[in-house]
Amino acid sequence: MTVLQLGDITVKRIIEHEIPVYYPSDFFDEATPEAVEPYREWLEPKALCPRTGRMIMPVLSYLVRTRHHCILIDTCVGCRKAYAEPPEWHQQRQNEVWLSNLKAADAYPEDIDYVFCTHLHSDHCGWNTNLVDGRWIPTFPNAKYVFARNEYQEMESENSLIFIENLQPILEADQAVLVDLDYALDDEIWLEPTVGHTIGHVAVHLKSGQHRAVMCGDLMHTPLQLAEPGWSPTFEYDRAASTSTRKTFLTSHSETDTLVLTSHFPSPSIGHVIPRGNSYDFRYI
Secondary structure (H helix, E strand, C coil), rough: CCCEECEEEEEEEEEEEEEEECCCCHCCCCHHHHHHHHHHHHHCCEECCCCCCEEEEEEEEEEEEECEEEEEECCCCCCCCCCCHHHHHHHHHHHCCHHHHHHHCCHHHCCCCCCEEECHHHHHHHEEEEEEEEEEECCCCCCEEEEEEEHHHHHHCCHHHHHHHHHHHHCCCEEEEEEEECEECCCEEEEECCCCCCCCCEEEEEEEECEEEEHHHCCCCHHHHHHHCCCCCCCCCHHHHHHHHHHHHHHHHCCCCEEEECCCCCCCCCEEEEEEECEEEEEEC
């Protein structure tokens, strides 16, 4: 288990699974074999599987303990969910590995005060709820769930399985807090709008004294986007905005003391953005 101490804040990485899933070309129009080839030596074997050529992308959460609160950032794929894509994740949905890993980090569902979702895709809000006696109920009975207001409203209008299983039960239990994209919980935890991947995507900032970190969600899916910041997945809400947001983020955090907590970079998933020629690299902790 990766554990990070930021002054008075403790961060633990809670992993659900870490497997090769997508080919780069599944994500990026630009990712032809010829375009990816110069980066293979740099990416393999941690971020790109040498045998299959698929990107190795963990699905994970961060457990954050401040002086005042116990917080979860993102809640992974979940268990027994009906949505079946991608198939590589579907087989993971019949187990409770993530919940066991949370308990191994000395946290139980009842301990969580706040759940922050960087966005509301299926691999970031799945454990928001759990199936009990045929009903989806909040997994964290004492928590307030913080959602970007515009993103929640977008999901509500779509009324997809993700909304029905992962979000609607939270609102019905009066545990949802719908906020603006620049919401601040206190002087240690606040949101930054990072729109592009979704309409209400946010990064979550952590600060204790002089120590800083930021959880970037799906602003970046793979270290390949450090080498090629202009590559945005084909399924982005707004690809141009995603590219612009990512470039601004990388410029802002390159060669700083701010640790970047990623959602899908290979273990340990945390590090610093550093320059690499005309683009960037990632120095893992």
